[in-house]
Amino acid sequence: MNPDILKERQSATFDVEKLTHILDGGPEKTRRRREIESLVINDPDFQHEDPNFMSRSERYDLAVKKSAQMILKLREYGIADPDEIYCYKSLFRGNCHEALGLHFVMFIPTLYSQCDPQQFKKWVPLAESFQVLGTYAQTEMGHGTHLRGLETTATYDPATQEFVLNSPTVSSIKWWPGGLGKTSNHAIVLAQLHTLGNCHGLHAFIVPIRNMSTHEALPGIVVGDIGPKFGFHEVDNGFLKLENVRIPRENMLMKYAQVEPDGSYAKPPSSKLTYGTMVFIRSMIVGESARALSKSCTIAIRYSSVRHQSEIRPGEPEPQILDYQAQQYKLFPLLATAYAFHFVGQYMNTTYHRITGDISQGDFSELPELHALSAGLKAFTTWAATAGIEVCRMSCGGHGFSCSSALPDIYVTFTPTCTYEGENTVMMLQTARYLVKSYRQAQAGQQLSGIVSYLNEAEQRRVQPQPVSARPTVVNINDLASLVEVYKLRAAKLVELAAKSIQQELQHRKSQEDAWNYSAIELVRASDAHCHYVVVKLFAAKLAEIGDTAVHSVLSTLALLYALHGIAQNSGHFLQAGLLSVPQVLQVSVRIKELLSQLRPNAVPLVDAFNYQDAMLQSVLGRYDGNVYENMFEWARRSPLNRTEVHESYHKYLKPLQSKL
C-alpha cells in the first residue's frame, strides 16, 4: 500500500462501510453484491488481455466470447434477479459492451410486449435458446429522434400473404443498431406499414437477416458493420438495407395492431403503449451518470493523493496535488455531483417501480410528470457527467490521456448517453413543454400537484424582474433547506421567462410553433433550472434518511458544496431574479473554499465508499493500493508495439531514407 493513500484512509471522519451500505441500499445488498463480484473475480475465464491492446476484430471477438460465457455462467450460478444479473454482467464485461446486449434489452422485451399468443409461442423459445439472435432496428441513416420521419416500408401483398420490405432511399438504410452488423440473425424492423393503398404508420416486423445455420446474409439483405466509432469498438453497430425482402404476414408483431390475410388493417387501442419503456431506460441512465462520474472521481482523487508535483512552499517536498485548491475545486464539486446523481438515480428507480404499480392498477396520473422528469434528468445528468469525466481525465495530467488510466474508455463509453434514447436538447425541450403547460395551468388558477406545484406558489408570489435592493433577502447560504428554496424560485423564474418569451414571440405575429422555436434557449434553460432544483431537493431529502451522525455530517457537507457550487456557476440567474444579493454571492465563494478544505481529509474515503473493485475500474491510476507508477510501467511493457524490438517500418522507410540522402 502506498503510504500516502494509507494516510488518507486514516484521516476519515466517518465509517466508510456504513456509507457503502447507504449507496447499495442496505448492508444485505452490499453483501450480495460482493458475493456476486467475487464469483467474477475468482473466475479464471475473467482473466484476459486489456482490450486496449487489441484490434477491433479481436475486441469484438472477446465481446462475443464473454457474452456466450456469461449466459452459461449465470445459468450455472442460478442468478436470475435482474439487479443481480446487472451486477454480474457489469463486472464481467468491464468497460466493454455486451455483444448480445440488444438481444436482451430490446429484442426479447419487444417479443414479450408485442407478440400475440401464437407469435409468443413461436419466437420466445427460439430467442431464449439463442437459435434466434436478435436486434432492434429502428434508427435510419437520416432519421433518429423523430420517429415519424422513418422511411423504411413494409407493403402487404395479399396475393402471397407476405410483407415486402424495402429501404427506398440511402437515408432510409437502418443504421446504428447494436449487434446488427455481424451478430444477429434476426431483426425487429420498424417500418411504415402500407396495405390496400393506405399507410398506417410505424409497425414492428420480425425480419430474418442471416441464415440460421450458415449465418450468411439472406437474399435481398445488405447488412454489415457501420465502421469504427469514438468508442464502442467491440460493438458491431450495423447497417441494414432491405431490397424487396419478403416475410410472412405472421412476422408483423400483432398484439395490438393487425393486418388480416385480405390486407385489412385493425389499429391498436392506444398509441402510448411503449411510453413506459422509454421512461424506464431514461431513468436507468440517471444511475449510469452517477456510476460513470463516481468511477472517474475515484480514479482522479486516488491518483491526486499519490501524485506529488511542484511546490507550494519553496524548498519543501512536492505536495500531493490534492492539496492544491485548484485541484480540489476541479474534483470535489464533481464528487458531490456523483453522490447527488446516485441518490437521484435511486429515487428514479423507486419512483418508476411505484408508478408502474399504479399503472398496472389503471392509475396513469403520475406518468406525464415522470415522463417529463426522466427526459430532463437524463439530459441534465448525462451532460454534467460527460463534462465531468473529462475534467477528471485532465486533472490527472498527461497520464489521464493514457488508456491505462481507463478515463478515455469511461468517456467514450458514456458520452453516447447524451445522444441515444432521446437527444439531450430534444429531451430538455420535452421537459420544457411540460413545465410551460404546467405554468399556464397555474396561471389559469389550476392547482398543480407533484414536483411542479411550486409553479403555483410562484404565481401567488408574482415573481417579477425587479432590482436586487427591492427584495428582502432571506436566504441563509449555510442552510440546505433555504438553498432548496432558492433553487426552486430560480426554476420558477426561468420557467416564467420562457413562457413570456413565447408570448412575446407570438406578438411578433409568429405562429405558435415558430414562437416555440424562437424561445428554445429560454426553454432549455428553464428545464435545466428545474432539473437542478430537483437534484438539490432530492439530495437534501436523502440526508433526512441518514441516521449515522458522522456519515450525515460528511454528506451534508457534500450537499452544501453541490448547492453552493451550482449557485456560483449560475450566479447571474440568482442575481437577476433578485434571489441573492451581491454580498451573498461573494459569501458563497468564500464558503465554497471552506467546504473544500473541510472535505479534503475525507476525499479518498468518500471515493472508497463507492466500493469499486480494481477489477471494475481497470485503471492503473485508480488502484486501491495507490501503487501507480510500477504498474504503469508493467502495463506499458505489454503494449503491442513492444512485441518486436525493431518495428518493420524502420527497415521499410527509415533505412532507405538514410541511404537516399
Add this chain to the structure above:
Amino acid sequence: MNPDILKERQSATFDVEKLTHILDGGPEKTRRRREIESLVINDPDFQHEDPNFMSRSERYDLAVKKSAQMILKLREYGIADPDEIYCYKSLFRGNCHEALGLHFVMFIPTLYSQCDPQQFKKWVPLAESFQVLGTYAQTEMGHGTHLRGLETTATYDPATQEFVLNSPTVSSIKWWPGGLGKTSNHAIVLAQLHTLGNCHGLHAFIVPIRNMSTHEALPGIVVGDIGPKFGFHEVDNGFLKLENVRIPRENMLMKYAQVEPDGSYAKPPSSKLTYGTMVFIRSMIVGESARALSKSCTIAIRYSSVRHQSEIRPGEPEPQILDYQAQQYKLFPLLATAYAFHFVGQYMNTTYHRITGDISQGDFSELPELHALSAGLKAFTTWAATAGIEVCRMSCGGHGFSCSSALPDIYVTFTPTCTYEGENTVMMLQTARYLVKSYRQAQAGQQLSGIVSYLNEAEQRRVQPQPVSARPTVVNINDLASLVEVYKLRAAKLVELAAKSIQQELQHRKSQEDAWNYSAIELVRASDAHCHYVVVKLFAAKLAEIGDTAVHSVLSTLALLYALHGIAQNSGHFLQAGLLSVPQVLQVSVRIKELLSQLRPNAVPLVDAFNYQDAMLQSVLGRYDGNVYENMFEWARRSPLNRTEVHESYHKYLKPLQSKL
C-alpha cells in the same frame, strides 16, 4: 452538389473569397497555400486507406512512411519556408501526427541553440541527414510541469571522462516523448548534472539509445512504447530507463554551461535562455485552437444544413436542423469563437516575431508580458476549443460519434494541448502571477505599460463592490467598443478580487505561499477574465483593418455575438461588479437571439471561408458538396469488420452456445 447546401451558398451577403484572403493574410498567401495544397492532393502517394480502419501498428507504419515521403518531396519541390512546410505537412499528414515530429521541432532546434561549435559540426549534419533520428526526453513518469523535480541523473566520471546516466527510481523513467518508443536512435536527455560531488541542476545530454545500423536498443537502455492512448495512435510516445549508461563528456550540450575534463563546472551566463521557445510554442497553440475549432464548425455547420429532422410546423417537411434556434445557439457562438481565436493567433504570431526582433537587439522589456499573455491565452483558447469540438460533435447527433465524421479524431488530437507545453491551470496561475504583480505596482502608483495598463485606470476609478443601482450604466450593448470596455472593467475587478483574497488569507496568519494557494480559484478566474478581455479587444481591433463593407458587416456581427455570448455565460460577474444592470442582461439575451437569426444565412459561407479542402477535413459529414449519406454508406462498407461475411467468433462461440442450450 446537395441542393440544400447550394442554396446556403447563394444566400451569402459577402464575398467568401475576400474573407479567405483576410484569414490567410492576403490574396498572395491564399494563392500560394492552394498551390502547395494541390501538390499534395494531386500526389498519388497521398492516397491511402483511412487510418481509422488500421491497427495501431499499421497506423504507426503509415506515419513513418509519410514522414519519409514528406522529407523527400519537400526537397524535391524546394519548399523551405517554415510556413510553407507547415502548410504542406498539415495536409499531407491529415489528422495524423508526424513520426519524426520531435526530431524537427525539438531535437534539431536544441542542437542549433545549445551546441558549442565542435558539437554543432558533428551533430547537425548527422541529424539533417537522418543518420541520427532524435527526440527530446524531458518529462518523467512522476514529473511533468515542475522541471526542478526531475530525477534522472548524469554523474561525471573524471577517470574515463564520461557521464554516467541513471534512472534512479521508477518515477524517474522518461515517459511521453514522441518518437522515443520505436523511431529514434538518439535522445536529448534532460538530467540533473552531478560532478565532483555537487549537483548543478538540469542539463541536456545527447544519449545514443539504439544502434545506428541495426536500430536495436543499446546496453543499459530500456526503451519502448508507453501503450495506447486516447488519441495519437500513430505516435510511439516512449519510455526510457537508463541503467548506468556511459556517454562521452562531449555529449553534454556545452554552448552555455561546461564540464571540463577534470570535472570542474562552468555555469551558464543566464537561466532564461529557453524562455523564447516556450513562448513561441504556446503562441502557436493559440492558432491550433482556432484551426481545430474552425474545422469542427465547418463539419457541424455544413452537416446541419443538409440534415433534416423533426418538425417545427406540423405537416410541413422536416426542416434543416440549422433552422432550430437551439442548434444555432450551440454552433454560432463557436463559429464566432473560431474567428476570434484565428485573429488572436495572427496577433500572437506577429507580436512574437516583433518582440523576437527587439530581443535580438537587446530589448527584453516586452518579454514578461508576452510570456504571461501566451501562457494565459494558450489555456483560455485550448479549454474553449476542446469543449467546443465536443459541442460540435454532439450537435451532429449519432453520426458525430462515427469516425467518419472526423470529429472524434479532431478531439483526441487536439485535447492534449490542454495538458502539454504547460498544464492549463498552471498556465492560468502564471498569468495571474503577472496580473497580481502588475496590480500591486499600479496600487503603488507605478504607471504600467502594455496590455495590463488598464489596472492603472481601475485603480484611479477605485472599482469597489457596490449595489447595481449606485452605478450609472453607460454600457451600450450594441457597441463593440463599449463591450471591450466592460470586459476590461470586469477583468480589473476580478484581478482586484484575487489580490484582495491573497491579502485576506495573509491576515489569517498564512504564509505568502499558502495565501496564494488558498486564492487559486480567484486567481484562475482573474486570468480567465483578462484573456477574455484580450480576445474581445483583438477581435474588435481586427475589424478596423477590414475595408470591404460586406465582410466588415458579417465579421462585426460575429464579434458582437462573441462578446455578448461571453457576457450571457458570465452574467454573474458583470452584475456583481455593477457593470451591467438586470434589464441590460435581459436585453443581451434578446440581442443574442437576433444575432443568431442574422447570421443564419451566412453560416455556411462563413465556414466555407476557412477554405478547408475535403482532403484536409477527411470528414464525410463535412463534405463541401453536402452528399453525406451515400458517402457514409461507402465509407462503412470499407470497415475491416466487413472483410468477411461471417466473423469467426460466430463459429467459435455462438454456434457452440446454441448447441449447449
